Amino acid sequence: MASAHTTAVAPEGGYQFYVTEDPHHHDDGEHHHETGTMLGFWIYLMSDCLIFGILFAVYAVLGQSYAAGPSPADLFELDKIALSTAFLLISSITYGFAVINMHQDKQKTMVNWLLITGLFGLGFLVMEVLEFQHLWHLGAGPGASAFLSSFWFLVGTHGLHVTCGAIWLVILLVQVKMHGLTHENKRRIMCLSLFWHFLDLIWIGVFSFVYLTGVLL
Amino acid sequence: MSAEHHDAASSYRTYMVGFVLSVILTVIPFAVVMSGATSNLNVALAIIFGLGAIQILVHIYYFLHVTFSAEDGWQAMSLMITVVFLAIILSGSIWVMLHLHENMMPAHEQIERVKNLP
Missing domain, CATH: 1.20.5 (Single alpha-helices involved in coiled-coils or other helix-helix interfaces)
Known part of the structure; x- marks a missing residue:
């Protein structure tokens, strides 16, 4: 008797380790459910925006403390930054074209646009890795000065986000290939769309504030 | 998000307008800095930050489709x-x-x- 009271009793049907679909999902149409997910993802993006805001603030405070080390004008190569900016901007519009084709249920065209988006995203990442390698070999690693610590942290965090977005894109392509353009897959593609455009938006801040301003000062 | 209510042609047009505006707003600050067109630091900074802020608004409106009704x-x-x-x-x-x-x-x-x- 006593042991039955003290031990936890599993609910009927056992525990469920996944979130079930919204119960009124089918009653009042799919739109309500979709709206909740998109708004939740949007709020995640806003919190991510605050992370980047703090990193920008750190860079603003520390960005001129060179500790007798190299300054932005010595390190940054603007022609390469312009190229990676172009890659990211083009990947943004190709993702937009993919979303348009998704709404028309043209799966094949959408997949092609997503592949192009992935290639441009990859090009951006390759440019960034090459730049970081170059800086590392110059001895301008994150430990060289406060300016370089904040620079690596800010630009590295953005690069990490783009990497995650690219991995997400590959996973979504596999999902679309396996299950087709289902309702769930469309919702996921719309979430990644917001994420991808948001990263391009953050990059505007990075190239304006870190690279262009850094070379001028 | 609001894009699904538009027809495809106007969606393409929206994205292209945003893209062209973004390209213009990106090229100008890069050109100003790389060519050294202005020796006045404050003017250059005003161009970089002013156009950067406009480009962020362009992205929010044309790519992220944020509207007050969404x-x-x-x-x-x-x-x-x-x-x-x-x-x-x-x-x-x-x-x-x-x-x-x-x-x-x-x-x-x-x-x-x-x-x-x-």
């Missing part, structure tokens, strides 16, 4: 509260830390004066 206005509302937070974080940190620099770092002549005290 999600009953919650999307635009959360965006605005984020902008307020960002303004407080950025301006506050910069303001406080610059004052710290001013007040905590003794200038060279002050150090010399203290050294030469009898």
Whole structure:
């Protein structure tokens, strides 16, 4: 008797380790459910925006403390930054074209646009890795000065986000290939769309504030 | 999000308008800095930050499709509260830390004066 009271009793049907679909999902149409997910993802993006805001603030405070080390004008190569900016901007519009084709249920065209988006995203990442390698070999690693610590942290965090977005894109392509353009897959593609455009938006801040301003000062 | 209500042609047009505006707004600051067109630092900074801010608005409107009607206005509302937070974080940190620099770092002549005290 006593042991039955003290031990936890599993609910009927056992525990469920996944979130079930919204119960009124089918009653009042799919739109309500979709709206909740998109708004939740949007709020995640806003919190991510605050992370980047703090990193920008750190860079603003520390960005001129060179500790007798190299300054932005010595390190940054603007022609390469312009190229990676172009890659990211083009990947943004190709993702937009993919979303348009998704709404028309043209799966094949959408997949092609997503592949192009992935290639441009990859090009951006390759440019960034090459730049970081170059800086590392110059001895301008994150430990060289406060300016370089904040620079690596800010630009590295953005690069990490783009990497995650690219991995997400590959996973979504596999999902679309396996299950087709289902309702769930469309919702996921719309979430990644917001994420991808948001990263391009953050990059505007990075190239304006870190690279262009850094070379001028 | 609101894109699904548009027909495809106008969606393409929306994205292309945003893209062309973004390209223009990106090329101008890069050209100004790389060509060294202006020797006036403040003018160059104003161009970079002014066009950067406009480009962020272009992205929000044409790519992220934020409108006041989407999600009953919650999307635009959360965006605005984020902008307020960002303004407080950025301006506050910069303001406080610059004052710290001013007040905590003794200038060279002050150090010399203290050294030469009898």
